[in-house]
Amino acid sequence: MSLLFQTPRALVRRAQRLVQPSTPSPLAGRTVLITGASSGIGEATAYAVARLGGRIILIARREDELARVAGAVASLGAEVATFAVDLTDGNAVDATLAEITAQHGTVDYLVNNAGRSIRRSLDLSYDRMHDFERTMAINYFGPVRLILGVLPGMRAQRFGHVVNVVTWGVQMKAPKFAAYIASKTALDTFSRIAGRETFGDNVTFTNLRLPLVRTGMITATEAYRNAPAMTVEAAAAKIVRALEDRPITSSVPVAVVGEIANFALPRLSDAVAWLGSSRVPDSRAARASAATEPASAR
Numbered sequence: 001m002s003l004l005f006q007t008p009r010a011l012v013r014r015a016q017r018l019v020q021p022s023t024p025s026p027l028a029g030r031t032v033l034i035t036g037a038s039s040g041i042g043e044a045t046a047y048a049v050a051r052l053g054g055r056i057i058l059i060a061r062r063e064d065e066l067a068r069v070a071g072a073v074a075s076l077g078a079e080v081a082t083f084a085v086d087l088t089d090g091n092a093v094d095a096t097l098a099e100i101t102a103q104h105g106t107v108d109y110l111v112n113n114a115g116r117s118i119r120r121s122l123d124l125s126y127d128r129m130h131d132f133e134r135t136m137a138i139n140y141f142g143p144v145r146l147i148l149g150v151l152p153g154m155r156a157q158r159f160g161h162v163v164n165v166v167t168w169g170v171q172m173k174a175p176k177f178a179a180y181i182a183s184k185t186a187l188d189t190f191s192r193i194a195g196r197e198t199f200g201d202n203v204t205f206t207n208l209r210l211p212l213v214r215t216g217m218i219t220a221t222e223a224y225r226n227a228p229a230m231t232v233e234a235a236a237a238k239i240v241r242a243l244e245d246r247p248i249t250s251s252v253p254v255a256v257v258g259e260i261a262n263f264a265l266p267r268l269s270d271a272v273a274w275l276g277s278s279r280v281p282d283s284r285a286a287r288a289s290a291a292t293e294p295a296s297a298r
């Protein structure tokens with residue numbers, strides 16, 4: 001039942017660490033598995049967790065980039081291991097999880113950060129069912145497979161925490177993001193339910209609903225070039241906070257306002273979203289790949 005007061009207790013411990021900086025983070029000595037660690041938010045999170053004394057396992061597909069990040073993590077004095085795997089390949093993920101358990105034991109913290117975003121209006125998507133399948137594969141089925149893989153160990157040791165890097169779109173429901181936001185919403189909902197089943201085992205989940213973050217992921221959308229966006233370091237700090245404090249959700253205020261508006265004034269919200277979205281057309285990249293991508297690549 002002490003889990004009921006987890007977040008207030010974590011806030012007290014945070015205050016203690018401020019007064020006494022030598023007090024270790026709850027991440028110290030714990031095994032933290034971070035996916036999508038070869039760039040962007042995942043890379044910054046690896047450095048932030050390394051500074052707090054976590055033992056880090058990094059996953060992504062690009063082996064050379066993983067090696068680069070692992071080198072930088074090791075230079076911060078942290079233990080680090082890398083596994084190059086495509087998280088949409090179920091058999092490869094199962095094999096990797098078996099290897100991780102054999103070499104590193106139970107994963108204490110899992111950060112489901114690897115992901116793919118697609119911003120394309122439905123108008124350009126009528127023959128692009130693969131957009132919806134691809135986003136589900138990496139943003140939903142991949143994380144679910146990892147969660148199912150680490151849960152038995154977490155439940156047996158009666159401790160574990162999962163942070164899902166989702167998006168404020170889960171609350172805002174932004175037009176042109178149907179494929180992306182639906183896949184992140186699926187993970188958000190799965191984890192909310194999983195957390196209810198694992199409550200008695202002290203295994204918890206945070207859905208971290210991030211706003212725009214300045215990474216490679218948003219460069220294809222011209223409209224975002226000058227839009228306000230969080231730095232990767234600020235996003236990583238939010239992930240670390242979610243790992244340490246274990247809240248159920250973490251959101252930014254404007255997304256909470258959007259969520260309330262969607263609930264209280266749904267048609268007005270539709271009108272505002274439609275108007276706003278019609279002023280920001282599909283990116284050149286979204287239009288070009290809709291027009292030219294060969295069927296074999298779909």
Ligand SMILES: NC(=O)c1ccc[n+]([C@@H]2O[C@H](COP(=O)([O-])OP(=O)(O)OC[C@H]3O[C@@H](n4cnc5c(N)ncnc54)[C@H](OP(=O)(O)O)[C@@H]3O)[C@@H](O)[C@H]2O)c1
Nearest residue numbers: 036038039040041060061062086087114115212213215217
């Ligand atoms: N940037 C934003 O504005 C924003 C906002 C809200 C939420 N997010 C979320 O934040 C997370 C990180 O994104 P980012 O902005 O940091 O972009 P990023 O730099 O493109 O990072 C994406 C990461 O996911 C990995 N990845 C992609 N597909 C994979 C696959 N099939 N198997 C294994 N790894 C895969 C990539 O590594 P490899 O290519 O090496 O595999 C990369 O490390 C994503 O889940 C994204 O949806 C981003």
